[in-house]
Amino acid sequence: MSLIYVLDILGTFAFAISGALVASDKKFDLFGVLIIAFVTAVGGGMLRDVLINAHPINWIGDLNYLFVIFTAVVFTFLFKSKIAHLSKTMFLFDTVGISVFTLLGLEKGLSYDLHPIIALIMGMISAVFGGVLRDVLTNKIPLIFQKEIYASACLAGGITYLILNHFHIPENIIFIISASIIIIIRVIAVKFELELPKIKDDLFTKK
Numbered sequence: 001m002s003l004i005y006v007l008d009i010l011g012t013f014a015f016a017i018s019g020a021l022v023a024s025d026k027k028f029d030l031f032g033v034l035i036i037a038f039v040t041a042v043g044g045g046m047l048r049d050v051l052i053n054a055h056p057i058n059w060i061g062d063l064n065y066l067f068v069i070f071t072a073v074v075f076t077f078l079f080k081s082k083i084a085h086l087s088k089t090m091f092l093f094d095t096v097g098i099s100v101f102t103l104l105g106l107e108k109g110l111s112y113d114l115h116p117i118i119a120l121i122m123g124m125i126s127a128v129f130g131g132v133l134r135d136v137l138t139n140k141i142p143l144i145f146q147k148e149i150y151a152s153a154c155l156a157g158g159i160t161y162l163i164l165n166h167f168h169i170p171e172n173i174i175f176i177i178s179a180s181i182i183i184i185i186r187v188i189a190v191k192f193e194l195e196l197p198k199i200k201d202d203l204f205t206k207k
Helices: 003-024 030-051 064-111 116-137 152-167 171-191
Strands: none
Touching: 003 030, 003 116, 030 064, 030 116, 030 152, 064 116, 064 152, 064 171, 116 152, 152 171
């Protein structure tokens, strides 16, 4: 079992818990919580695979994802009151998760001979669209459209991957450096509450 696969599983677990917590706060029943956890954890990868016509779709080809999601839901129901104290740990898992999902999605896009820009978009979809689907299904404005540097961090890491890959640097080194870029940007953005600029006024707005 490779380190990347382990990180992928940890990221899936963290995403599933975040989905389960949102659904639980919305007073969904057990089945509803399970569905939202599932969509949050594998929705981005599933959408990517559908878009590039990759088969089998991520979770269909590896049942471990389903087992991890189910475990995350059970864990949330049993220890929901304690998870709040693990917010930093969950943030770390989530951040590692989006970095791994971004790069795995990017690599998969390249393996299907997609243009690097399209492959980069596939990587971002893998990382962030599970959360988008979660928020839409629970009647919330998706977090990535409101605050925090999230998708932008994935974009920076993906571009780093493409640049380093162009110079034929060993793949493991490329993966570590690119993932680190995403993690560092996310940590700095959250720590210092950095946000992308919003469109409020234009040149013709009267002060």
